[in-house]
Amino acid sequence: MTAQELKEKLSEDDIRKLLAEMGATFYYEDDDMWITDTICHHGTKPKLYYYKDSESFHCYTECGQMDIIGVVMGYKGYEQEEFQKAINWICIKLNIDNCEYGFGKQEQISDWEFIRKYRRTAKKEIETKPLIPYDKSILRIFQKLYTQDWIKEGISIETMEKYNIMYSTWQQKIIIPHFDINNQLIGVRGRSLVDEDIDLFGKYTPFKVGRRFYNHSLGQNLFGLNHNMKTIQTKRKIMLVEAEKSVFQTDTMFGEDNFTVALCGSNLTDYQRGLILMLGVREVIIALDKQYQTLDSEECKKWAKHIKDKIIDKLSAYVVVTVLWDSNDLLDYKDSPTDKGKETLLRLMDQKIYVGTNN
Structure with a gap:
């Protein structure tokens, strides 16, 4: 057998x-x-x-x-x-x-x-298997409604319109379409607003219509690259964040000067690295969420090691790598560097840690 x-x-x-x-x-x-x-x-x-x-x-x-x-x-x-x-x-x-x-x-x-x-x-x-695009007409079933929670968190209605953010009234979820570098729809994620669903399944899940899931391999794309590629190539730098929401916040802050993309996680895949190197950037800025409460904790050391093993070591042979690291308690626990507004993000950028190139 x-x-x-x-x-x-x-x-x-x-x-x-x-x-x-x-x-x-x-x-x-x-x-x-x-x-x-x-x-x-x-x-x-x-x-x-x-x-x-x-x-x-x-x-x-x-x-x-x-x-x-x-x-x-x-x-x-x-x-x-x-x-x-x-x-x-x-x-x-x-x-x-x-x-x-x-x-x-x-x-x-x-x-x-x-x-x-x-x-x-x-x-x-x-991770190298080609993604099959979905029919964009599926987005017509959702409503153009925008949550006040996101507006309060620094995401403008203009940004949500730009990124085709919508709302599912019957599932009470914010709808986040994912497009590849060629503006093809490759997935649809839902951000739940129901506490019970968040406790069970987490904030973000692939969206289901009938018996079909509009899911995709998150590690096979960089969210926001379809909008921000031109700026990334012009400035020759790219900032990596964890979640789509951080891309929306930086879009509201910087508009057409935004060079941020989301990994949709805290690991850099080989596919994502290939996309970054294809763009010809000189600097990669790592701006992951603050997964530690104090600098002298084991939690902090573990998080630093994770970033080194999962991202820095994959890039440092090719580009300059810098890290946004909150050493002055500018952020709350589990905050993204973008969560406290433009002024705080710029302060973190001024204090970024230089990793350099590993030849």
């Missing part, structure tokens, strides 16, 4: 049992999907989606798209070449015959085509 045959044998109940074995909490269930915490990298956010039609998972924080074997590999900490261990673990947990000791002896495995196929679906390879 090949590994592909094993996956074909797994029922929905089997998948559920495996998730339970890994300690998953089911936050949401319907006929189309489940949402659990991100056990694939031992996370706690309800951002691991299982889509029943395609029998595939998508982690919307770090891991991207994968199958059940990929989830197990992440949970167990197996490397790509150790996928056989994940297969064996699945077979043991489900008491599937002839699998406890692997699919026969190692030297007898002949399904090399499956192995090559599985390696092509590893995380790094998925």
Whole structure:
């Protein structure tokens, strides 16, 4: 029995049992999907989606798209070449015959085509798979209504109109369309305004219409690049923020001089790095949220290491890297550098930490 045959044998109940074995909490269930915490990298956010039609998972924080074997590999900490261990673990947990000791002896495995196929679906390879644009007409079902909460947070109506921000009255969500560098619609995200939904699923989720999710690989785009590319190339610098809202705030502050894009997370993917280098920039400014309360805390050291490992080390060989780091308590805990207004952002820019080029 090949590994592909094993996956074909797994029922929905089997998948559920495996998730339970890994300690998953089911936050949401319907006929189309489940949402659990991100056990694939031992996370706690309800951002691991299982889509029943395609029998595939998508982690919307770090891991991207994968199958059940990929989830197990992440949970167990197996490397790509150790996928056989994940297969064996699945077979043991489900008491599937002839699998406890692997699919026969190692030297007898002949399904090399499956192995090559599985390696092509590893995380790094998925990020290079072309996105299929959606029909922009889907945006007609939403209303041009703008929340006062965002206006109070420094986002103008003009900016929201520019970025096609709308509102879904029946789901009580702010609608955030995502466009690629060629202005093609590649995804639609919803920002919930209902506290119960935020507690369960987080603030931002892919939007669902009927049985269809308008989702995309967030690591395969830089939000706002379609609007700000010209300024980025002219100034030869780019500022990386976490969320779309920060792009809107800087657009309101600087208008056509805005050189900000959002990673939609706190990790820089290889695909995003390629986009940045393609733009010919000389300086990359990292402006992530303040994920520490005091400078002398372990939390602060951990966050600094995360930024170094996930972003700085990927860029410093090619460009000058600087970091906005709040050393003077200008921001509150978990604030973006853009949250306290233009004056505070400019002060942080004046105090940015120079990382330099790693040759």
